[in-house]
Amino acid sequence: MGDAVVTLRALTRRFHGSAVPPVLDRIDLTIRxxxxxxxxxxxxxxxxxxxxxxxxxxxxTEGEASLPERRAVVFQEPRLMPWKRVWHNVALGLRGEAGTIRERALSALREVELSHRATAWPLTLSGGEAQRTGLARALVREPxxxxxxxxxxxxxxxxxxxxxxxxxxxxxxxxxxxxxxxxxxxxxxxxxxxxxxxxxxxxxxxxxxxxxxxxxxxxxxxxxxxxxxxxxxxxxxxxxxxxxxxx
Amino acid sequence: MSVSVDLTAQPASDRPAAPPAATRHGFIRLPKPSHLRRFLVPVLLVLSWQVAAQAGWISTRLMAPPLDIAAAAWSLTVTGELPYHLLVSLQRVVIGLAIAIFAGVSLGLTAGLSKLGEDAVDASMQMLRALPFLALVPLFILWFGIGETTKIALVALGATFPIYLTLFGGIRGVDPKLLEAGRILGLDRAGQIRHIILPAALPQALVGLRYGLGTAWLSLVVGEQINATAGIGFLVMDAREFLRTDVILVGLLVYALLGLGADQLVRMVERRALAWRPSLVREG
The missing domain is CATH 3.40.50.300 (P-loop containing nucleotide triphosphate hydrolases)
Known part of the structure; x- marks a missing residue:
């Protein structure tokens, strides 16, 4: 089990006290x-x-979960900051030298074939472009x-x-x-x-x-x-x- | 049939996008007919006002005709009287508004960014807001006398509330989904405030600033009618003594233009700061 990234042991999650069956009931899961x-x-x-x-x-709250340090999420709705240009959205939260961050963001955008929209405002993107931006934003963190x-x-x-x-x-x-x-x-x-x-x-x-x-x-x-x-x-x-x- | 389709498609595919861009910059932009139409009714009204005054249907003693107003504005300007009073009024608004922005933003941030701050600030602000602030004039006169302080304090007080309320509302209205995304992206609290909360609250806060400006002019009018010795309000009150309706109307006109100008100023700031909003994105 040395290469496990995620390990869940008896993970349980309740929303409404103990009367209602839990949403997650003693889940065991390993993701390699x-x-x-x-x-x-x-x-x-x-x-x-x-x-x-x-x-x-x-x-x-109940059970155990071991999670990796670097995690990234792409949501159903893109959840981009509309006031930041596309590449700023991708770079948001990255640490390091400004030039390097910009380079990393642009290269992530290249990977999702969105270089030409790097300086666009998110609200002008199509649904697919917005999701690709979300994907670039996740990938740039090397999760x-x-x-x-x-x-x-x-x-x-x-x-x-x-x-x-x-x-x-x-x-x-x-x-x-x-x-x-x-x-x-x-x-x-x-x-x-x-x-x-x-x-x-x-x-x-x-x-x-x-x-x-x-x-x-x-x-x-x-x-x-x-x-x-x-x-x-x-x-x-x-x-x-x-x-x-x-x- | 297919030939005609090809012919129409040819020029567009030859030089994509270049021709329309060139024409857009090449032409001097003339007002559109629809814009001219908007001004038609006001212009007609002013014209008929002038005609009615000259025909004797309106008493020129009670209501000076447009040409007399223009003449009064001109002579007040060349004597330097109007610029002087204008400067005094502007100074009151600028100082009062600066205080209001500082107070409104500090209080709004305090209440918006922490529960403790909200408990400390919001209840008192809501209570004060319920009070028509012009009702405080007698108290202000007792506290600050009839000098500049009272006038500036009135402007500041009136403009603080809209700025506070909209900033507070804007901060609290931030989409929690964006905050959650920020958390996953590794933003700490300071980063969330800087990159998410403040930009999200800005559109509302600027609306508040515009409201604040409106209230500032209103407070100025009231303030300048309390024993002032300078300012547009003084000019108007002084003209009333001598039944100079032309000067009174010049004063009102200046108030209107100042209000309009200030509003345009905020709109300019909006266009720059909120360039990301779809309505503005399409314009640019």
Whole structure:
């Protein structure tokens, strides 16, 4: 376990005292160095709570969590400071000599193919550009753990595809450990080495994805995994609620 | 059909973006017809006022016609009377406003940035604000006499509240999601204040400054009618004694222009400081 980046032991998180079942119930999780993990779950399953704990935004009150020093988050909404130009947003919070910081920010923007917008105001960016800025802002910190909180959810379908392959490329170039929170089964299978499913505060699935990269939806075995994960989420292939039908 | 499409597309793809940029800088910018139309009604009103006065429909004793006002403004300017009084008034506003900005910003920051500061400052400010500050004139006269201090204090007091309130509101209205992002990016408290809280509060604070300016002029008018010996207000009160409605109207006009000018000044600051806002981004 020497190469573990994240280790959670019996992590529990409650919001409303002890009467209500906890949002996260004794979660055990290890994420290894450079591993791409996707976390699936229905809305309200506690995905975001888990991500916030890993980001260090929520305190650990029950259980143990060991987190790396360098963490970065890309949120669903870009959360850029509208009063700072794009490259200043990327550079925000970096320490060091001014010229070096600028150079690092610009090179991160180059990686997300956004050099031409470096001096633009964030409110003039398109949705995809804003998310790429968010990605550059996370990458420039050279994180050991990169947390992606449904970063493609508010993008249109085409932009989402481009963003997904960009994330895959950047991950292969920099190899941070990634936790991608999503509710999109295909997205999880296109990107992750390992897919977790969270339901009622428990990790009910921990599926290793051994499909060759770059991933294709047409690849052999892709569909079987998709159906299996949908089943775990309680939805059948045609989108019907499997749990409701069973009852 | 495809030929005609090609023809129209050709020049644009040949020299992208260059021609429109060149024309934009090449032309002298004339006011648009819609802007001229806006001034049509005021101009007509002034014209009919002049006509009505000359025809004897309006008593020139009670209401001087526009041409007389212009003549009065001219003679007051060449004698140096108007510039002198203007300078005195401006000085009162500038000093009063400087005090108001200092007080409003200090109090706003204190209350906005800490819970302790809010408890210490906000309740008292809200209570004082509920009091129409012009009602304090008798007290101020007792405390500060009828000299400059009372006038400056009135200006300062009136302008402090809008500046305080909007800055406080702006600071408290900062999007917590941005603060959270700042925390993850490794900003400490000082960094959060500098990079997130203050820039986020600035648009509101500038609105407060504009309100403050409005109140400052109002306080000035009231203040200058208390036994002043100089200033635009004095000029007006003095003219009343001699039934010089032309001079009175010159005074009112100057007040209006000063208010307008100050507002433009803040707008200029806004255009520079808030260049990131979408409405302004599109203009530039």
């Amino acid at each position: 160095k450079g591993e791409f993990v996707a976390l699936l779950g229905r809305s309200g399953s506690g995905k975001t709570t888990l991500l916030r704990t890993l980001a260090g935004l929520d305190p650990v 050991e753990l990169l947390l992606l909180d449904e970063p493609f959810a508010s993008l249109d379908a085409l932009t989402r595809l481009r963003m997904q392959s960009l994330v895959a490329e950047l991950w292969q170039a920099h190899r941070p450990a990634v936790l991608l929170v999503t509710h999109d089964v295909e997205e999880a299978l296109l990107l992750a080495d390992r897919v977790l499913v969270l339901a009622q505060g428990h990790l009910v699935e921990d599926l290793s994805v051994k499909l060759p990269r770059p991933r294709r939806r047409s690849a052999e075995g892709f569909d079987a995994l998709r159906v299996r994960l949908l089943g775990t989420l309680g939805v059948d292939e045609d989108g019907h609620d499997a749990t409701a039908r069973a009852a």
